[in-house]
Each structure stands twice: as structure tokens, then as C-alpha cells.
Amino acid sequence: MWRNITRIHILVSVACLVLLGAIYILGNKESLYRPVGFCPDSDNAWRIRDLKMQTGLKYDQPSTINGRTDVNAVTNWNAPLVWEGTFDPVVIDAIYKKMDPRVAVLVFAVGKYTRFLKSFLESAEKYFLVDFRVNYYIFTDNEKEVPEIQLGQGRNIVVVTIPGVNRWQEVVLGRMKWATTTIDKQIRNESDYLYMMDIDSVFHNRFGAESLSRLSAVLHRGYYKATLRDQFPYERRPESKAFIPAGEGDYYYTAAVWGGYLEDMYKLVKYCYMQSEEDAKNKIEAIWQEESHLNKYLLYNKPSKVLSPEYLWSDYDRIPEDIKVVRISQLVKNYAEVRPNGGH
Ligand SMILES: CC(=O)N[C@H]1[C@@H](OP(=O)(O)OP(=O)(O)OC[C@H]2O[C@@H](n3ccc(=O)[nH]c3=O)[C@H](O)[C@@H]2O)O[C@H](CO)[C@H](O)[C@@H]1O
């Protein structure tokens, strides 16, 4: 009898120890494979802690006097405004490589837009965060049309199947819903940074780690130089959640390229989703769909980096003197032909 109880005791104790051990290991699983240089904070997001660089790196001495004088390289909230010539790729890459972040790129290719996948992905492999870890999440209603692409080391394609639509506006706004739910389900565990991008674009030059920050937004090429804030195509109807009154505004940002820390992007993507749902309930659609909601958010929650229109130019437009490098450019397309319900 005594011996039996002892055995049961031992068995129960061992089982408890195994259980505790399993809970401990599972609880720490995240930190086991998290890259060095990131540290968790209270809302479980990952923050850059140290701007570390190895010894012996060779690069040009930075100047306090010389730099771009034709453009402004800092916002009035003291965030960098990134142009060619305002960073040294050697230094930036060295710092960010030490952190070795995992970057998620979310693109949608619904209906005829699958035709843009090949050139987007092939050019991204050549120019987008080369030598970094990148997962392309391709949301499509036709996975058979996702092309086979030769990918660099540490880079993957993940196909997410979604239903087709009748109106292009549904894809554009639907992106916010699908991104929110897919981050919740899957992406959160696989990424430190997240980018949202239009698929109808091609990379032409380096689009590198200088673009990474807590929240990075790109100046829309059409309104970056001479447009008065009251002329920005913000949503101007007070009935919409995206409403911005006259007299307010910093810049007009494009919704075709935006990125940042996973959790900050999640918050913003979800915000656009929720705001557009509110609008739908009130039978209104913001003038530029999620771009309008994005601009409202970024006015009152300033981005930590503003990227110049080098980070999204357009093949429709002549390249002006101040754009020294076109890093990615929107393709010319026949809107009426490529969209399910025609052009604008
Ligand atoms: C350069 C720029 O400012 N782009 C914005 C502009 O887009 P665009 O006029 O460039 O819109 P677009 O036709 O490229 O649509 C945006 C994206 O939605 C996806 N898509 C769209 C339709 C479709 O049938 N299938 C499909 O997959 C695809 O990833 C596409 O790149 O206005 C849109 C809202 O009106 C968005 O704010 C875009 O980010």
C-alpha cells in the first residue's frame, strides 16, 4: 500500500515536472528564434534597441555640412525624410543585417492583376531588401497563375487564396480585411516588419533597409512638391470617417507602398478596415478608399520615417530633377481592361 502511494506520488510529480517544462519551453519559444537586436515591449511588438555595427567597416565619413540641399530631409516632427544621398547603404545595411529582421510583403493579385506578379517578384528579388529575409504573401483568387520564381536564400512565397470580386473597389478595401485576419492567423508569428504594396509596380533600383522604421509612409508623387494642403485629395465629406477638414494636413501619402513594425502596421491596417466598415454602414465610401483612411491616421499618428517619391514613382510621369533614383515605379496600365468593372 505505502509503496503504491509512493509510486503514484513519484509518477504525479514527474508528470507535473514534464508539464511545467513544456509550458516553460512553449512560453519562451518566440524568444528562442527571435533575432538579436530586437526586444519585446509591453504590446508584444518588436522594437529596434541598438543601432549596432561591426568594427572595421569601411565607408565614407559622414558630414554635418554637406548633404542634399535641394530637398528637405527632415519633417517638422523630426523624422527622417528619406532621399537618395541622405543615407549610406553600407552603414544602414550593416546595422539592419545585425538585427536580421523577417519582412512580410503583402500583395494582392485578384482577377487580371495576376499578370503583374512575375515582373514584381523578379524585380523585387533584384532590388528589394536584397540579402534580407522576405516572405511574399500573395493574396489571389487564382493560385494557378502565381509564377515560379527563383528566390534568394531566406525568401519565400506564401499563397493565400481569397475569393474573386465584381468591383475593383472591393479588392482595394478588401485588402485591409484580408491583411487583418491573415496577420492574426499566421503572419504575426512569421514577421518583424510588414509592407503593404500594390502589385502593378516594378523595382528598378535599391529599395533597402533605409526604408525600415516603426511606421514608414511614402509621399505620393503627384502632390509632394507644390500642392497646398487644402488641395490634397483627402476625404472632404464630414460624413466619412476619413474626413480631414480644410486647414489641416502635412503631406499626401500613397497607399501603394507602406510599411513598418508588424504590430504598428497591424494597428493601422485594422484601423483602415474598421473605418471603412463604419463608412459602409453609413453608405459612404471614402474618395480614395483605404488611402483616405491611411492619410487621416498618419496626420494624427505621425510616421517615424517619410519616404520620398523615389519609393513609388510612376511610369506615367516624367522624372524631375530632385528624383535622383526611381526605386520602384507603377506600371502604365489600361484601367478599363484590367479591372473587373472598368476604369475609375
Ligand atoms: C499609386 C497609388 O496611389 N495607388 C493607389 C491607387 O491605386 P491604383 O489606381 O494604382 O489602383 P490599382 O488598380 O493598382 O489597385 C490597387 C491594388 O489592388 C489590387 N487589385 C485591384 C483591382 C483588381 O481587380 N485586382 C487587384 O488585385 C492590386 O494589388 C492593385 O495593385 O488608388 C487605390 C485606391 O483607389 C489604392 O489606394 C492604391 O494603393
Ligand SMILES: [Mn+2]
Ligand atoms: Mn496600383
